[in-house]
Amino acid sequence: YGRSDSYRVATTQDKDDKETPNKKKQAAKDLDDLKKEVPLTEHKMSVEEVCRKFQTDIVQGLTNAKAAEFLLRDGPNALTPPPTTPEWVKFCRQLFGGFSILLWTGAILCFLAYAIQAATEDDPAGDNLYLGIVLSAVVIITGCFSYFQEAKSSKIMESFKNMVPQQALVIREGEKMQINAEEVVAGDLVEVKGGDRIPADLRVISSHGCKVDNSSLTGESEPQTRSPDCTHDNPLETRNIAFFSTNCVEGTARGIVVCTGDRTVMGRIATLTSGLETGKTPIAKEIEHFIHIITGVAVFLGLSFFILSIVLGYSWLEAVIFLIGIIVANVPEGLLATVTVCLTLTAKRMARKNCLVKNLEAVETLGSTSTICSDKTGTLTQNRMTVAHMWFDNQIHEADTTEDQSGASFDKSSVTWVSLARIAALCNRAVFKGGQDALPILKKDVAGDASESALLKCIELSCGSVRLMRDKNKKVAEIPFNSTNKYQLSIHETEDPNDNRYLLVMKGAPERILDRCSTIMIQGKEQPMDEELKEAFQNAYLELGGLGERVLGFCHLLMPEDQYPKGFAFDTDDVNFQTDNMCFVGLMSMIDPPRAAVPDAVGKCRSAGIKVIMVTGDHPITAKAIAKGVGIISEGTETVEDIAARLNIPVNQVNPRDAKACVIHGTELKDMSQEQIDDILRNHTEIVFARTSPQQKLIIVEGCQRQGAIVAVTGDGVNDSPALKKADIGVAMGISGSDVSKQAADMILLDDNFASIVTGVEEGRLIFDNLKKSIAYTLTSNIPEITPFLFFIIVNIPLPLGTITILCIDLGTDMVPAISLAYEAAESDIMKRQPRNPLRDKLVNERLISIAYGQIGMIQALGGFFAYFVIMAENGFLPSFLVGIRLSWDDRSVNDLEDSYGQQWTYEQRKIVEFTCHTAFFVSIVVVQWADLIICKTRRNSVFQQGMRNKILIFGLFEETALAAFLSYSPGMDVALRMYPLKPSWWFCAFPYSFLIFVYDEIRKLLLRRNPGGWVERETYY
Structure with a gap:
């Protein structure tokens, strides 16, 4: 067996040497072949023809020599495991994917700036070095966190693998022998009895009351009889073929193996599944879009001020340092951690409600779902007659x-x-x-x-x-x-x-x-x-x-x-x-009766604008009855057949557009063109597909995706796995699901209940809303962090806020409040609105940027500058006196700088005042962020309607205040972070601004609610 494996490796290497540009085309062609129906013909041959084809004997079986030869030719009778991503690649993806790139860029720029300073100055300030180190640390810690979160889910997956039969009873040279199922070859004579798993695809040659359970393959819950006669042209329907890895429930049968391993029907499905391309998740696209916006803003600001500082007569080295400083100040350092923690919290919340999420991003995908294609047996029904x-x-x-x-x-x-x-x-x-x-x-x-x-x-x-x-x-x-x-x-x-x-x-x-x-x-x-x-x-x-x-x-x-x-x-x-x-x-x-919770869940989906389509291998009449029972076809909706019966006319005279519902048979689907399928999906609101094959499930999912829908697919059989993999989010069943389907899915319903999906949709929509709020909150403080730097360059005043203090905000005081927004309850009824349109409704849009940067952020910056000018004035430097003082202020050799009243200040004394200003500016940002946190709780409702029930958020308010006080008043902070104790009155400088933010936003939301769709909504509703 080891030998045949190395033989397999050798042949693949030969193939790889002859690689051509056609490889991609070939792969696509193979996939299309797999999507076609099963190409078995043995069921139509007589037993003698089958024996001739496989060089075997109906009594004696194969000779041992032949069996060994075939084993070498075909390889072991096992499914090729799907290619897995090595752990280190997964880890690197977490470390360098998406959002992290932004922070890494920031860190590298910081080290670069420090290097320039170190080369040109005798005694460089360490700010940029510290900043670079902290940024790198943040990315590494969050990367590890996300990696372990997903590794935990994949561990649960590992425990699911036990799908393939272990032993098989074959007849070789007239002797019955038990062998490992992996050694079974085409042409072997195999015996199976009730309770066995079928070891390969068999052409049945004799049977005694034999019934097999094909539900994992076709979704039919009834055991199917197996007998030697060909009863149907379609190999999946005929009685004389028994399929690999289905179960024999009763009776006995003897058959000739016609396919092994990946060539079996089950193997084809598994190969089809692992060959499918899956796109990016919606949230990954959103974060990418967000990074583009932030990078755009940062680079635009950086370059404009670079040019400005050159014009103002700074040396180019100084201008480069400014450029880097502005770009770094634009990076929201804490946001990566916030997003990761929010998704993790939701995944945990969903696990409590019986949804196991395999990758964190799937949490949000479920929220943007607009079509659910559900299997019938065991998902919508109880799976017991x-x-x-x-x-x-x-x-x-x-x-x-x-x-x-x-x-x-x-x-x-x-x-x-x-x-x-x-x-x-x-x-x-x-x-x-x-x-x-x-x-x-x-x-x-x-x-x-x-x-x-x-x-x-x-x-x-x-x-x-x-x-x-x-x-x-x-x-x-x-x-x-x-x-x-x-x-x-x-x-x-x-x-x-x-x-x-x-x-x-x-x-x-x-x-x-x-x-x-x-x-x-x-x-x-x-x-x-x-x-x-x-x-x-x-x-x-x-x-x-x-x-x-x-x-x-x-x-x-x-x-x-x-x-x-x-x-x-x-x-x-x-x-x-x-x-x-x-x-x-x-x-x-x-x-097989519907589950109790399903009709209610289907109703919820309908009011949330989600289309539920039933896709089943079962009989159309049964499918339609269950669809009516659970409300997939609602009261009073008619299919073409119903209308024909009511008007007493032939079906072909009814205009299909008149029927809102339709039941489509797999054989009809086979002969449809892509346009016809699209037409059906577009014009009917309530659709049932019956007697479908696995390949057709995949075609249906692709059809929905062509309509621009975000598709969730539920299924439990092996036959569902290609569709599960192709869908935007595949949902497998934890109890009845086969392992193949669990591996292909993104989420597993531990209680097999369709109603859990609806809970999932609700959670997914909520996390999207709350991430918006979290981002709005975090981005706002960027403006009061950047403006001091710009004033420093343009107006030449002493620096109002230092780099270290910016870090204390982004990674200190802002973290807990930003995460606490993930716990915010839903505002309006999120299950009553239409699914979001991934092209139009972005996580971060220009309106969010305009509110955070252009409106609230500006008020915050005013609050900070007010505190800065108050402290400077109290120390004798009036605002008019500060303009243009920067060069002599920062010059170490100037120890007799005069203030507005003629007092002389040494370099050390000046710096203590400057650092006290930094601390006050920092405290002011914390105070205005109180108001920002409270207004971010809602996007449309008044805070008074929403209430303050979010305990974590209240804790967040106290936590950021306590942290600010700790950083300001702790002994030793003046050395470590250059934070100095403040007079109590200086805390109150920003209070009026905080109050202004609250009032401003409440009025904005009132206008929003008063005239929906008006100018305020178009310009400011994010």
């Missing part, structure tokens, strides 16, 4: 299909019901598995097929122990269900000790059962079957079938004692007893 209706005594009775069976019950007093229940219990091979006595009936596991276990649970619930009933009526003979006669019968001794007659009970396809009956039981009495009753039966059968339910008929016969005395030898192979002229008792119909 349940008895829904019965027809006896010439009327339909409704059973209870809720998940805890608490609903209405039917009349159980009728004698007919007792007979019907008896047939359903006796003519039934399903039994409860052992050791489950403590569990409620519905939670117990059953050995047997889905329909029989539904009957078993129904009878157990309404009539008590089925086992006792079976013990009292001992079974003496039975004919199991088969596809030719479509019924199942068994013969029992009756429980009445005085009655020696045998009881024959039979169930099966209703029309077949009716043909064998001459009488019918009404109110416990047998009556002859007349035309009127036949019509009543026909109507009931059509009604239940039309509900998408699976209907079975039941009949019985007490066998006359003179013909069948006690001890009669019943022969079930060559039938020697009567199987007609029986008494028809009733019908029972079953359905």
Whole structure:
């Protein structure tokens, strides 16, 4: 096996040497091939032809030499694992991706500036060096944080891998032998029995009551019969092919392997999945867009002031230092950490609500979803067949299909019901598995097929122990269900000790059962079957079938004692007893019922402007019934067929545009062009696709994406994985999902419940809103940080705010408040608005920049300068005196600088005043940021409507104030950060400005609410 692997490597190397520019084209062509239907032809060949093709013998199997030769030729029978990203690459992506680039650029520029200063000055200031080090540290710490967050999720993924069968029973040279499934080759003769996983794609050559569960492949919940005859041209529908990694549920079969490994149907799907290109997540695009804006602003400001400072007569070295300073001051250092923490918080919140998010960015994608393509079985439904209706005594009775069976019950007093229940219990091979006595009936596991276990649970619930009933009526003979006669019968001794007659009970396809009956039981009495009753039966059968339910008929016969005395030898192979002229008792119909929470969830999606499309491998009638049951097709909406039936005209005369809903069969989809598919998706609001293949699911998702939709896909089968991977966000099922689907998905619903998706959408929309608020809050303080620097250059005043102090704001006081906005509750009803349009509604738009920079930021800067001029004036330097003083102020050799009153100041004394100003400017920014934080809580509502319920935010207000006080008053800060203690009155300089910000914004929001869509909204609603 190791050998064949190295052989495989060698061949791929050969291929790689001959690389051509056509490789991309070839890959695209391969993908298109995979999207086509499965190319198996073996199901149409006779067994002899298959044996010839694979050089095998129907009795002896392959020879060991042949098997070894084929193994070398085809490689092991295993799926090639999808290419994984090495851990160090993932780590580098976190370290150098997206937002981090901005900070790295800042850090490098800082080191560059320091280098210039060190080369030209004797005693360079260390500010730029510190700044560079801090910036690098910030990126590295946040990078590690995001990396570990995602590594945690991928660990959970690792625990999911156990999809492939381990052992297989093959016949080689006439001997049965157990081998590893990986060693199975094409042409092997394989035997499978109930409970086995199918080791490869098999052409069945003989079978005995064999049924397989194809649900992981096709999504059909019913076990499918397997027999040697070709029953359908489509290999996925025919009975004589059993597929790799599906389960055999009962019976035995023998088959010839026709495909192994990646060439199997399952392998094709897995290859299709790993070959798909996935685009960037919406939030990644948003952050990229944001970086462009910020970089644009920074470079524009930097260059204009570079030119200005050259014009003003600075040396070019000084001008370069200014340029770098301005660009760095524009970088919001704390924002990277804020965004990461916000996404992590939401991911944790979603995990509590049973959504496991595999990568952080998927959190937001779900919020911008505009179309959900959902699988039916197990996602919208409970994935267990349940008895829904019965027809006896010439009327339909409704059973209870809720998940805890608490609903209405039917009349159980009728004698007919007792007979019907008896047939359903006796003519039934399903039994409860052992050791489950403590569990409620519905939670117990059953050995047997889905329909029989539904009957078993129904009878157990309404009539008590089925086992006792079976013990009292001992079974003496039975004919199991088969596809030719479509019924199942068994013969029992009756429980009445005085009655020696045998009881024959039979169930099966209703029309077949009716043909064998001459009488019918009404109110416990047998009556002859007349035309009127036949019509009543026909109507009931059509009604239940039309509900998408699976209907079975039941009949019985007490066998006359003179013909069948006690001890009669019943022969079930060559039938020697009567199987007609029986008494028809009733019908029972079953359905896989919808989950309780789904209709509500679908309704929420509809009001949120999200289109829900059902895509299923099941039958159109069943699909339509469930779609109506959960509200995917809403009350009173008609399909083309409905309109035709109502107007009594042929379907082709109806204008398809008149129908809002449509049900499309997989075979119709096969023959449609791209334009036709687009047309359907555009013109119908409520769509159901039935009997679709995995490849078609992918085509549907691509169709939705061409319409510009952001698509979420839910699925649990292997057949869903290509669509899961291609969708903007794939949602897999945690309980019933196959491993392949979990690997392809971005998010896993741990409770398999469709309703959890809606919670996810809500969280995703909320995080987008809150990130906007967080960014608006963080960006505002950029203006009071940059303007001091600009005044320093243009007006030549002593520097009002230093680099170190800027860092204390961005990475100190602003961090907790910015993160606290992630905890803000939703303002309006976020689930009532349309999904955001990724082209128009950006995370950061010009309106947000205009509010943060042009309006609130300017007021903040005024507050800071006011404090600066107050302190300078108190120390004797009046504002008019400060202009143009910069060069002598910063000159170390000048120790006799005079102020407005003629006092002389040494260099050291001047610097203490300057640093006190820095501290006051810093404190002023903290004070105005209080107001900014409070106004950022809402984008439209008044703060008084929203209230102050966000405890983290209140903590944030106290935290930033306490931190500012600590930095100002702690002993030793004057040396470490050059922060000096302030007079209490200096704290109050910025209060009026803080109040002004609050009032200004409340008035703006009032105007917003008063005239929606007006000038204020167009210009200032971000």
